[in-house]
Amino acid sequence: MIGQNDNINLEVKDKKKVILGFYGLFYVVIILIIVVVGYSYLGKLEAFSRGDLIPTVISADTTAKTNTDLPIVKGTTTAPVDLVKEVVSTPDKVSKGKTLFEANCVGCHGTEGKGDGVAGKTLNPPPRNFTALTGWTNGPAFSSMYKTLQEGITARGMASYNNLLPEERINLILYIRSLVPGYPAIDQKEISAVDAAYSLSKGFKLPNQIPVKMAEEKILEETKIMYSKIENVSDIIINEKNDKGAIIFKKLSFDVKRSVTALSFYAWNENEAAFVKFVSVNPVSKGFNASLGGITQEEWSIVYKYTVNLKNMFIK
Ligand code: HEC
Incomplete structure (x- = not known):
């Protein structure tokens, strides 16, 4: 017999079924969503890693510029600088300073000197904002700024501009100082401080400077010349049939070119003992036979004289 209680029980059971069924479906749906989302995500992963992570802002390719190398500067002793005159601001000096600033400084310090140049974005500490006069490392006084430009604050990312002339540093x-009012006055004390530190009134020596590219070419050129000399000298030794020195050299060396290379790059020509020592220490690495097969004292003398002679003639 089915009573009311049973009915209630049945209803509860049905509800449980419905609820369980609902939750069952719920889990299935959740899992389906995870699978679908995961799948489409996985599909996109490759494109994601390849394309989407490349920032849209691409900084300028500075390597493409060809005119950014150091200029040739002939080493000179510069004329004495009359600081008292140089520090007086004129529109002409400010305009020269601006040109220098645009050529050398805007990358970090920004076009308006606010410390917001593109190249400075990654620097910590950031480049100085010249429109704010507090929190400087060396300070905004004339003597301090001169020191900064002369010596740099290299540990903090500010390079030295000692390749510029004193007048150029002062114009900068x-x-x-023309960007905002409030820079400390340039008084006699400031001028004396700079002169005492760098003796500008006496003039000073500016070192030679050549473009890095030119230095590279020079080194390559010199290396080429060196190697062609080594080839020549080796050929002379190899082709010499009569000279006793050459014959002994070939008895000592299993690789004449390597031996000549070693002899070209190291010092051994002070005297015969130095030569014998040079050849006998690690001989194989220098192209000489490990045994140095039975060379007599007299033969050492002959081969030493022969080699020194070659070195003096061809390899300076
Ligand atoms: C490679 C980036 C870079 C360039 C280029 C650069 N600077 Fe700086 N400069 C810095 C950084 C970074 C600082 C901050 C250093 C600090 O806070 O100690 C700085 C600080 C300075 C300061 C203030 C120093 C102080 O006392 O706090 C002066 C002045 C200065 N720079 C002048 C110049 C001038 C003039 C030029 C161009 C001739 C120039 N800088 C080019 C990065 C640069």
Whole structure:
């Protein structure tokens, strides 16, 4: 007999079924969603890693510029600088300073000197904002700025501009000082401080400077010349049939070119003992036979004289 209680029980059971069924479906749906989302995500992963992560802002390719190398500067002793005159600001000096600033500084310090140049974005500490006069490392006084430009604050990312002339550094400072009012006055004490530190009134020596590219070419050129000399000298030794020195050299060396290379790059020509020592220490690495087969004292003398002679003639 089915009573009311049973009915209620049945209803509860049905509800449980419905609820369980609902939850069952719910899990299935959740799992389906995970699978679908996961699948489409996996599909996109490759494109994602390849394309989407490349930032849209691409910084300028500075390597493409051809005119950014150092200029040739002939080493000179510069004329004495009359600081008292140089530090007086004129529109001409400020404009020269601005040109220098645009050529050398805007990358980090920004076109308006606010420390927001593209190249400076990654620097910590950031480049100095010249429109704010607090929190400087060396300071905004003339003597401090001169020191910064002369010596740099290299540990903090500010390079030295000691390749510029003193007048150019001063023009840069005059330009920066023109950006906002409030820079400390350039008084006699400031001028004396700079002169005492760098003796500008006496003139000073500016070292030679050549473009890096030219230095590279020079080194390559010199290396080429060196190697052609080594080839020549080796050929002379190899082709010499009569000279006793050459014959002994070939008895000593299993690889004449290597031996000549070693002899070209190291010092051994001070005297015969130095030569014998040079050949006998690690001989194989220098192209000489490990045994140095039975060379007599007299033969050492002959081969030494022969080799020194070659070195003096061809390899300086
Ligand atoms: C490679 C980036 C870079 C370039 C280029 C650069 N600077 Fe700086 N400069 C810095 C950084 C970074 C600082 C901050 C250093 C610090 O806070 O100590 C700085 C600081 C300075 C300061 C303030 C120093 C102080 O006392 O706090 C002066 C002045 C200065 N730079 C002048 C120049 C001038 C003039 C040029 C161009 C001739 C120039 N800088 C080019 C990165 C640069």
